[in-house]
Amino acid sequence: MYSVQxxxxxxxxxxxxxxxxxxxxxxxxxxxxxxxxVRRKPDVLPFISVVMLTVVMLGHMIPLLLNFEALFVxxxxxxxxxxxxxxWLEVKEVVVRAVTMVAFLLELxxxxxxxxxxxxxxxxxxxxISEKKVGYASFLLYAVGAVVAWLLHQSTHAVSYRVxxxxxxxxxxxxxxxxxxxxxYSLWEGLKSYAGLILDGFLLPQILFNLFMDSNEKALSSFFxxxxxxxxxxxxxxxxxxxxxxxxxxxFSYIYASHRMDFYSTAWNIIIPxxxxxxxxxxxxxxxxxxxxxxxxxxxARVAYEKVPxxxxxxx
Numbered sequence: 404m405y406s407v408q409x410x411x412x413x414x415x416x417x418x419x420x421x422x423x424x425x426x427x428x429x430x431x432x433x434x435x436x437x438x439x440x441v442r443r444k445p446d447v448l449p450f451i452s453v454v455m456l457t458v459v460m461l462g463h464m465i466p467l468l469l470n471f472e473a474l475f476v477x478x479x480x481x482x483x484x485x486x487x488x489x490x491w492l493e494v495k496e497v498v499v500r501a502v503t504m505v506a507f508l509l510e511l512x513x514x515x516x517x518x519x520x521x522x523x524x525x526x527x528x529x530x531x532i533s534e535k536k537v538g539y540a541s542f543l544l545y546a547v548g549a550v551v552a553w554l555l556h557q558s559t560h561a562v563s564y565r566v567x568x569x570x571x572x573x574x575x576x577x578x579x580x581x582x583x584x585x586x587x588y589s590l591w592e593g594l595k596s597y598a599g600l601i602l603d604g605f606l607l608p609q610i611l612f613n614l615f616m617d618s619n620e621k622a623l624s625s626f627f628x629x630x631x632x633x634x635x636x637x638x639x640x641x642x643x644x645x646x647x648x649x650x651x652x653x654x655f656s657y658i659y660a661s662h663r664m665d666f667y668s669t670a671w672n673i674i675i676p677x678x679x680x681x682x683x684x685x686x687x688x689x690x691x692x693x694x695x696x697x698x699x700x701x702x703x704a705r706v707a708y709e710k711v712p713x714x715x716x717x718x719x
Contacts, residue, residue: 422659426637437513440623441513450616453514459605460510462605463503463510467500467503530616541608604682617695618689619689620690621690632680639667
């Protein structure tokens with residue numbers, strides 16, 4: 404890599420670390436807004452999907468369990484030319500870890516409040532039945548999506564192998580980026596990207612819960628679900644900007660909007676934001692009208708019983 408490219412890459416990575424810190428800080432702000440919302444309206448707590456909160460919480464817990472040096476640096480032998488500025492990476496790593504930990508603890512607190520409120524609710528039986536339906540439906544959808552992602556991975560991996568291996572088209576940069584590096588995208592990497600896709604659609608369990616309960620409770624603060632959606636969609640917008648404005652950089656140097664942590668391409672960067680905004684719109688409609696307002700009219704009917712006067716012996 405030329406020195407100019409290395410300088411641009413270091414500048415870009417500094418910017419991306421700042422974006423990671425800002426995103427996690429905003430996540431903390433939005434979770435705090437949701438906690439304040441349920442304190443003002445404690446009756447809505449049981450109507451928050453536990454599955455949704457678990458998905459959001461895992462989105463911050465998993466990075467804490469990963470090796471951050473591998474997350475930021477990758478293979479230090481291949482990237483040593485980028486880290487000649489001393490221990491700046493370690494300092495920023497600590498900052499990112501601390502902010503991520505705060506976001507995780509706040510989300511854990513919100514989950515604990517929801518769980519406690521539901522256990523004390525008079526309709527906890529119906530609530531937990533609906534939650535189980537949400538869990539089954541979400542698991543089925545995620546499993547089908549995982550199979551589709553695996554099939555796409557197999558086809559993409561086969562095409563990449565045929566293109567890169569026979570002709571060794573990258574001989575001019577083999578000294579820095581061996582061909583083996585481009586074949587290192589494993590099934591595990593594909594699953595991590597798919598986990599990022601699940602986080603992008605974090606509102607899906609809440610939509611299903613409102614649907615099964617036919618609830619119009621304003622369980623989620625608009626500041627929370629719109630803001631969190633914005634955080635999940637911003638990396639895709641940034642990736643479009645990075646692809647069209649930056650000079651070429653190796654993908655292993657991506658820190659914000661990492662291609663190993665979500666699906667990124669021109670198509671995905673359009674599909675995912677549109678889907679996220681659609682989910683936010685559905686939650687808004689459900690909380691304004693009712694949970695089944697998004698369905699056709701024939702599926703909206705509720706089972707109701709007509710009250711009739713009781714017949715006693717005196718009437719006979």
